[in-house]
Amino acid sequence: MKRTIVPFGPQHPVLPEPIHLDLVLEDEKVVEAIPSFGFIHRGMEDLASKRDFNDYLYVVERICGICSYMHGMSYCEGAERIFGVEIPDRAKYLRTIWCELSRLHSHLLWLGLLADAFGFEALFMQSWRIREKILDMVEDSTGGRLISSVNLIGGVARDMDREMLAGFVAQFDKMESELRSLTKVFLKDSTVRARLFEVGALTKTDAILYGAVGPMMRASGIELDTRKLGYAAYGDIDFDIITSSGCDSLARCEVRIGEIFQSFRIIRQAVDKIPDGEIYIPVKGNPKGEATVRVEQPRGEALYYMKANGTRNLERFRVRTPTFSNIYSLLKILPGAQFADVPLLILTIDPCISCTER
Amino acid sequence: MAGIFKFTKFALKNLFTKPATRAYPAVPARQAPRTRGAVQVKIDDCIFCGLCNRRCPADAISVDRAAKSWTIKRMSCVQCGNCVLNCPKKCLTMEGAYSAPDIEKRNELFRKAEAPIPAVHTLAPAPADGKAIAPDRVLVIDMTSCVLCGLCARRCPTGALNVDRAAGTWTVDRTACLQCGNCVNGCPKKSLALVPEKDHPTVETYTKNAAPQVESVQAPAAPITAQPAGTEGITVDLSTCILCGLCVRRCPTSAIAVDRKAGTWAINRQSCVVCGNCLDVCHKHSLSKTTEGIDTSGVQVYTKTAEPKAEPAPAPTAPEPSASTETTAPDTPVGNGIAINMDTCVLCGLCAKKCPTAAIAVDRAAKTWSIKREDCVLCGNCIAACPKKSLSEDEIPLLETYTK
Amino acid sequence: MPNKVETASIGPAVLKQYMKEAAAEGCRLVQIHANRTSDGYQLIYSIASGYHLINLEMVISEDTEVESISGIYPAAQLYEQEMAELFGVRIIGIPEDPRVKLYHVQGHPMK
Structure with missing residues (x-):
């Protein structure tokens, strides 16, 4: 059968960040996907050895716009572990609150983009309308909507x-009730379901072998959430790990x-339990x-490795972001999919290519 | 369970709600009290220290101290707030509004107006007489006692003073002088004072009485100043001098040189301004001021156990070896040296810290105390510092390492 | 929950065997990265069993050839390719598609 190659990206309306895939098609079915990355590689890991470690915090925050808060927080957490310093409890709770606000805004962003990927733009708009309220909250408390610059070592x-x-x-009560109606559309509406059900399946064994993390992994039935490690104030807070056995989009x-x-x-729990005291x-x-340091970014488990040798600059700073792990799964679920489902599949891993390529 | 028309409720509600977007820039952007916008500077408070320049991760700020200007590249600034956090004078703020959009990348320059420094600035503590520095005082000097050593110029924080030894002048820039009193406190001759303005004219340059210049045989390191014959000069009593070199370190004109191996103490009379700093610091009281035997033509070298002689040589050399008290036995020599009682020694390391020649080393892990005999000058600092009184000066076999 | 990171040293010869055993136990590969040392590289393989993280450190010289573990953990392919491109670590056996280049950089920037 004749094969066609369709280049997908790096500029595409549905992609939040540039990634290039050469899709080899037979008729309308994808047979192979050949990736090409590197469009947004900025050499941030190399920059760590050239900048004072206090100032490098602001560079780490800007690795990505969506996951920005947790990058900054994990950098500070890693530096605090190297110094052997224990931050005040109030600061831990504040960090937890901002982490969860960051997760909220990221998941709402993803919901909107997913809806956009299968063409339901009105749903995209409604998801982002709720997200605006979260961003206003973050701006009121830190000064910036996405990049908060509020963590310090x-x-x-x-x-x-x-x-x-x-x-x-x-404001949460109203938002929660709005979200319940909205998510019912995602999960129960028959047209949406037709696009999502049994698309992009990843079995449990494959998820482990291909290195899936985060909701990709939890949707295949693996019950692991890095927040249970207890960094920041998560040790004192009660929450469930959401898993599903569906394995598809x-x-x-x-899960999200x-x-x-x-x-x-x-x-809500953090606001109830937050103690008074110093913040710095x-x-x-x-x-x-x-x-x-391992944290649970909205997209999955992120690992940060920092090595310092007693000078003003860090010797090595390594970020393994969740999308870097999930990209391989993407390359494995694309073959066999319909061409029209490709944007959906790319979005189902919640791609954050700026994080991947730093 | 799948259903249809789940979105209808939202669609209908949307017809009657106002848009979620804002028509920026026609409508101003939403601003919270903490919104981080463009960086603004209160240029009058800025001291041009340059910390914001060093801390900016995007290299957007540049500070020119000489020109008193502060520049920011608006398009490079990422509004991180690091400069605001680190400014010692708190003169940087982040206003709520972002910098206005523009069609070209421009730098914004803020320059401090050339106003005279207000007299309320005081930097140093009050002078010894206990009176507070008042802004209506001026700095004056008594040139008869001034030796043009230049210590006042070095201590001045604004660089307002200039001492020219060759020309014999002392100059003060009245607009730069802050009346802080640092120079008054630092003058070894007590020639400076801050006095009420109304009593003195605001002269800027004072000249010492001119004296004929003496031609020197070689080019000395510092500019020469005339010292007529019979002048006072510094001399050393080498019987008590231990050649520790503290006077060398304290001399503001680097006129003294000590060679411990050769056993010589040399002074360049052309450079020496007889300020007396070396006298103050010598704790063997070997130095003194005298008018006898002072040859001001060049360098005078005093050698231990030899007659002091004047040499035109530029740097002190060792013409004859000093008498040594060390034996040349291949085994441990016996002689005068620092002795340690390892039974009482606690390896605290205070002796090592106090040793001016870093001859002592204490290894706590290996429980050893070691001394480099050739570096030890027997100044006795370690003996005085030892809290356990384990050290003493004695005739002993000069071992170098002792173990507990 | 355990938050300690366990560190262990490993040599290139036993790497594949260790990884086979880890995969059989159900551990997952978290990441692989390289640090530059004065005369070579230090490769760190991180694997996790549940919440427990183990960092396996392997010190090699610039010319040592390391076998790829992408036969055992296919996900390792991307990490090994990144190390090979950015640092110049010699990894043999990556099922590499020559059309796939991760970073469009000249030479080995972090070497």
């Missing part, structure tokens, strides 16, 4: 007082929607040592 720079936190939680949608409601639950302790001197 030794704590956080801004405080959220009781009034502000109560104001946020007061609909299951991933279910479940995580949205868990995030509301976590923020100054840390002096140069770091020496190494640390490995």
